[in-house]
Amino acid sequence: MKMILTIAGKELRSLFASPMAWVILALLQLLLGLFFTNSVGRYFEAMQGSMLPEQRIGFTAFVMPQVFGVAVLVLLTAVPLLTMRQIAEERKNHTMVFLFSSPVSLFEIVFGKFVGLMTFISIVTVMVLMMALSMNVATDLDIAHLLTNALGLWLMAASFAALGIFMSSLTQQPIIAAILSFIALLGLVIIDNFAADPESPLNYLSLMRHFEPLATGVLSTTDIAYFALFITTFLVLTVRRLDADRLRG
Amino acid sequence: MNTVTVEASDLTRAYGGRAVVSDVNFTLNKGEVLGFLGPNGAGKSTTMKMLTGNLAPTAGTVKICGIDMIENPKEAKALIGYLPETPPLYRELTVDEMLALAARIHGIPRAKVQRAVEQAKERTGLTEMGKRLCENLSTGYQQRVGIAQAIIHHPMVVVLDEPTRGLDPIQIRDIRALIKELGGEHSVVLSTHILPEVEMVCDRVQIIHQGKLVFSGEIEALKRSRESNRLCVGLRRPPANDALLALPGVAAVEEAEGLLRVQFSDGAAGVPEAIVQASVAGDWGLYQIAPDVTSLEDVFLHLTQQEEALA
Numbered sequence: 001m002k003m004i005l006t007i008a009g010k011e012l013r014s015l016f017a018s019p020m021a022w023v024i025l026a027l028l029q030l031l032l033g034l035f036f037t038n039s040v041g042r043y044f045e046a047m048q049g050s051m052l053p054e055q056r057i058g059f060t061a062f063v064m065p066q067v068f069g070v071a072v073l074v075l076l077t078a079v080p081l082l083t084m085r086q087i088a089e090e091r092k093n094h095t096m097v098f099l100f101s102s103p104v105s106l107f108e109i110v111f112g113k114f115v116g117l118m119t120f121i122s123i124v125t126v127m128v129l130m131m132a133l134s135m136n137v138a139t140d141l142d143i144a145h146l147l148t149n150a151l152g153l154w155l156m157a158a159s160f161a162a163l164g165i166f167m168s169s170l171t172q173q174p175i176i177a178a179i180l181s182f183i184a185l186l187g188l189v190i191i192d193n194f195a196a197d198p199e200s201p202l203n204y205l206s207l208m209r210h211f212e213p214l215a216t217g218v219l220s221t222t223d224i225a226y227f228a229l230f231i232t233t234f235l236v237l238t239v240r241r242l243d244a245d246r247l248r249g
Numbered sequence: 250m251n252t253v254t255v256e257a258s259d260l261t262r263a264y265g266g267r268a269v270v271s272d273v274n275f276t277l278n279k280g281e282v283l284g285f286l287g288p289n290g291a292g293k294s295t296t297m298k299m300l301t302g303n304l305a306p307t308a309g310t311v312k313i314c315g316i317d318m319i320e321n322p323k324e325a326k327a328l329i330g331y332l333p334e335t336p337p338l339y340r341e342l343t344v345d346e347m348l349a350l351a352a353r354i355h356g357i358p359r360a361k362v363q364r365a366v367e368q369a370k371e372r373t374g375l376t377e378m379g380k381r382l383c384e385n386l387s388t389g390y391q392q393r394v395g396i397a398q399a400i401i402h403h404p405m406v407v408v409l410d411e412p413t414r415g416l417d418p419i420q421i422r423d424i425r426a427l428i429k430e431l432g433g434e435h436s437v438v439l440s441t442h443i444l445p446e447v448e449m450v451c452d453r454v455q456i457i458h459q460g461k462l463v464f465s466g467e468i469e470a471l472k473r474s475r476e477s478n479r480l481c482v483g484l485r486r487p488p489a490n491d492a493l494l495a496l497p498g499v500a501a502v503e504e505a506e507g508l509l510r511v512q513f514s515d516g517a518a519g520v521p522e523a524i525v526q527a528s529v530a531g532d533w534g535l536y537q538i539a540p541d542v543t544s545l546e547d548v549f550l551h552l553t554q555q556e557e558a559l560a
Contacts, residue, residue: 002356003354006350006353006354007354010339010342010350013341013342013346014339014341014342017341017342018341093337093338093339093340094333094334094335094336094337095337095338095339096337097303097331097333097335097337098337098339098351098398099354100301100302100303101301101302101303101326101329101331101333102326102351102354102355103322103323103324103326103327103354103355103356104323104354105322105323246302246303246304246305247305
């Protein structure tokens with residue numbers, strides 16, 4: 001556990017040593033800020049048009065899925081850029097040897113890297129959450145609904161990170177890792193659009209299908225289990241891939 | 250008391266059926282410096298990688314202080330410090346941060362990390378460099394940080410892959426002194442292709458050639474095998490070869506690059522003195538006389554032929 005934290009701390013330090021993390025944080029905040037203001041405006045327009053009580057929906061239910069939905073799309077492009085360096089660049093710069101010859105297991109290396117990234121992703125999630133919470137001054141927000149949205153965003157980003165780390169372990173070239181992760185993630189997000197009937201297994205595979213219930217405030221174990229399985233699968237695959245490095249040289 | 254720190258038995262590594270290292274056996278005792286000598290591509294680095302658990306051997310085992318590297322990698326790796334061919338430095342970290350990371354990842358308690366970093370820096374001459382980014386260091390300094398991260402946790406075994414590469418003569422002298430010092434308390438395995446380096450710092454030497462150990466023994470044995478029975482003699486007015494052959498003990502004379510290479514028979518003593526005296530008496534104009542220094546390749550040839558003769 002201590003080793004995982006040591007590696008996670010190193011990853012976080014490296015992330016913030018490059019401008020990439022700061023640029024992503026700043027741009028995300030700008031983009032979401034604009035979108036948030038825009039949604040608030042549209043909420044008032046929509047509510048003025050709907051006079052009947054059953055047409056009226058709460059502020060949280062109207063604005064938050066939109067804001068968090070955009071945050072997911074931004075992270076879909078941002079996370080591959082963060083994960084691409086994780087293992088590919090360590091290979092390229094010969095620093096992987098440093099970890100391999102230290103008394104740490106492959107699982108600790110991979111999980112440490114994942115925890116480091118998740119710390120960054122948690123910072124992003126908290127920043128989005130705080131922006132949303134600022135509306136609590138003007139209205140009574142549905143805090144529970146807001147939190148399921150934040151959890152959804154966090155789990156989506158965690159899945160992106162796990163897949164990104166795996167892609168990074170396949171190659172020596174960070175750019176290739178980024179492209180591979182982006183395409184794989186985009187595919188997994190939109191795969192439900194190819195489903196012919198509602199019972200198709202493609203629906204179950206789609207990341208978006210598991211995010212949507214959380215966005216509407218439904219916390220279901222099916223979705224949580226899906227994300228947990230997704231993350232575990234790709235982290236285990238990464239460990240296997242690194243083990244192959246040692247075996248095949 | 251068991252003082253064996255490294256035990257490699259039948260170490261073999263094949264890539265696609267081609268054996269790069271085959272059947273390498275050796276043991277190393279506490280306090281010894283073992284030199285791995287060999288030309289480029291002989292399998293030195295591959296052996297180092299297997300010793301440090303970076304590469305799984307195709308066959309054979311590595312034991313560090315009795316702990317099997319394959320069965321208990323974590324425990325075995327904790328006893329090793331490794332400097333690979335390229336120093337493994339995170340470019341975005343400063344020297345202090347890099348060394349602190351190395352200390353923590355090797356399980357040094359948080360309270361002692363600072364002291365370990367200071368010590369490692371002092372031993373490798375990096376005291377002034379703590380705040381510099383690894384990225385901005387010169388090759389020589391990067392190499393020193395590489396050595397510092399390998400010794401920071403006082404490992405039982407230090408494995409150094411060409412530790413003096415890229416260093417200037419003064420640094421090379423310092424690092425060699427450091428390696429000798431390390432040999433006192435730890436065991437050191439170092440690889441190099443520089444023969445004098447092995448003679449200077451190592452207690453024992455192993456010569457590896459095309460993946461096979463061709464020589465293994467005390468450094469004195471290597472020194473003896475380098476001592477050839479030949480002299481390089483430079484004469485301004487060389488006499489006929491017969492005149493030299495007439496001297497006692499001289500077996501053969503041949504001309505090489507303007508000098509004369511004089512070979513004397515085994516066990517013959519006093520040949521140099523005889524040549525000097527004859528030169529003075531005969532006014533040959535002697536301006537140079539020296540033992541013919543055997544090159545590394547010659548040693549290899551000599552040793553491989555010896556092995557074949559024994560077989």
